[in-house]
Amino acid sequence: MEDLSKLFFLLITFSITTTALPDKTGSGQINSNSVLVALLDSHYTELSELVEKALLLQTLEEAVGKHNITIFAPRNEALERNLDPEFKSFLLQPKNLKSLQSLLMFHVLPKRITSPQLSTTVVNHRTLSNDHLTGNVEITRPDDITRPDGIIHGIDRLLIPRSVQEDFNRRRNLRSISAVLPEGAPEVDPRTHRLKKKPGPIAAGAPPVLPIYDAISPGPSLAPAPAPGPGGPRHHFNGEAQVKDFIHTLLHYGGYNEMADILVNLTSLATEMGRLVSEGYVLTVLAPNDEAMAKLTTDQLSEPGAPEQIVYYHIIPEYQTEESMYNSVRRFGKIRYDSLRFPHKVEAQEADGSVKFGHGDGSAYLFDPDIYTDGRISVQGIDGVLFPDEETPVEKKTTGTVVKKTAKPRRGKLMEVACSMLGSQFSTCR
Numbered sequence: 092m093e094d095l096s097k098l099f100f101l102l103i104t105f106s107i108t109t110t111a112l113p114d115k116t117g118s119g120q121i122n123s124n125s126v127l128v129a130l131l132d133s134h135y136t137e138l139s140e141l142v143e144k145a146l147l148l149q150t151l152e153e154a155v156g157k158h159n160i161t162i163f164a165p166r167n168e169a170l171e172r173n174l175d176p177e178f179k180s181f182l183l184q185p186k187n188l189k190s191l192q193s194l195l196m197f198h199v200l201p202k203r204i205t206s207p208q209l210s211t212t213v214v215n216h217r218t219l220s221n222d223h224l225t226g227n228v229e230i231t232r233p234d235d236i237t238r239p240d241g242i243i244h245g246i247d248r249l250l251i252p253r254s255v256q257e258d259f260n261r262r263r264n265l266r267s268i269s270a271v272l273p274e275g276a277p278e279v280d281p282r283t284h285r286l287k288k289k290p291g292p293i294a295a296g297a298p299p300v301l302p303i304y305d306a307i308s309p310g311p312s313l314a315p316a317p318a319p320g321p322g323g324p325r326h327h328f329n330g331e332a333q334v335k336d337f338i339h340t341l342l343h344y345g346g347y348n349e350m351a352d353i354l355v356n357l358t359s360l361a362t363e364m365g366r367l368v369s370e371g372y373v374l375t376v377l378a379p380n381d382e383a384m385a386k387l388t389t390d391q392l393s394e395p396g397a398p399e400q401i402v403y404y405h406i407i408p409e410y411q412t413e414e415s416m417y418n419s420v421r422r423f424g425k426i427r428y429d430s431l432r433f434p435h436k437v438e439a440q441e442a443d444g445s446v447k448f449g450h451g452d453g454s455a456y457l458f459d460p461d462i463y464t465d466g467r468i469s470v471q472g473i474d475g476v477l478f479p480d481e482e483t484p485v486e487k488k489t490t491g492t493v494v495k496k497t498a499k500p501r502r503g504k505l506m507e508v509a510c511s512m513l514g515s516q517f518s519t520c521r
Contacts, residue, residue, distance in 0.1 A: 126241030330368030
């Protein structure tokens, strides 16, 4: 009888001991009755998603394995609609993972606090982020979820630690500072020794103030010079969007992938063209097709700035369509269009019921008319790559020697007027 009483006492003691132990299945693991499982399955779905994105499940499992925890869970509306979108975007960026982890751990206390111990204010409690939770916290749903290893209280808003707020403010200030363009020093008029006044506003749609050659960079250098256009710095035309649109049109049209690749990847001409259109200039692009671009040799593309110079010669600073060019060559015979490769011009004439550019072996026909026309940029497909006439064919003198005659560079109108007035006194006029 005494042995039976001892056995009964041991069974009672074992049952009490196992009941008092936390509900764990092993070291570092939790079971289905854990407060973490309850959180993931609860109506606090936004907080649960943030915990998973912040990779905090293992950290919280270790915390539950050491002691009971208290979680202050913001309601979904506080994270969906009541949170600043810019701040939420900041938290979800991969580079700000530590800030997101600190913010979430700020809602977890390494001890169990039940509703009898809890008032409407929570003051000076250390959180798992090693910050102290101070100030007013509105508990809207006390003891909302209770489990043997922890408890969850529903709160009305997100708790933001000072370190995360300072990090967010610092990133936002740096971004706003980097977005401000530096302004140059004021210019002084050397004649009056007074500050130069800024030009007045220009009406939208007015012609550009500067010629197009002064607005683009000389030679192969692609950094555009500051060219005031209509309205000054406030552009009335979205040139970058228009250039992007016409490049997409080239790709979808088919057969002009090489030209699009040169504009975007091999050079930065697409960016420069966008700036020109934004300043109010109009452009006509003579785009060689892929078959013509494939005939270019390595020597023609290997020199520094060669791709830019080739494309410059195919851009006309006028707005021309297939109809306007064909009517011009039918009426006047030959037309010489200015190109961005100053001072070379593109010669056009009528041939076989179409428009022919250049002459001889270096000529090209208008192959695909009006690929893109939006009133500011016109793209005309041609079946060859054009090169300016820099050298004339070789001539034979009576002595039998072969002489290579080089054409003189074209002079500007100002130089031509000066030479006509002063005669041949200067070597440049001869």
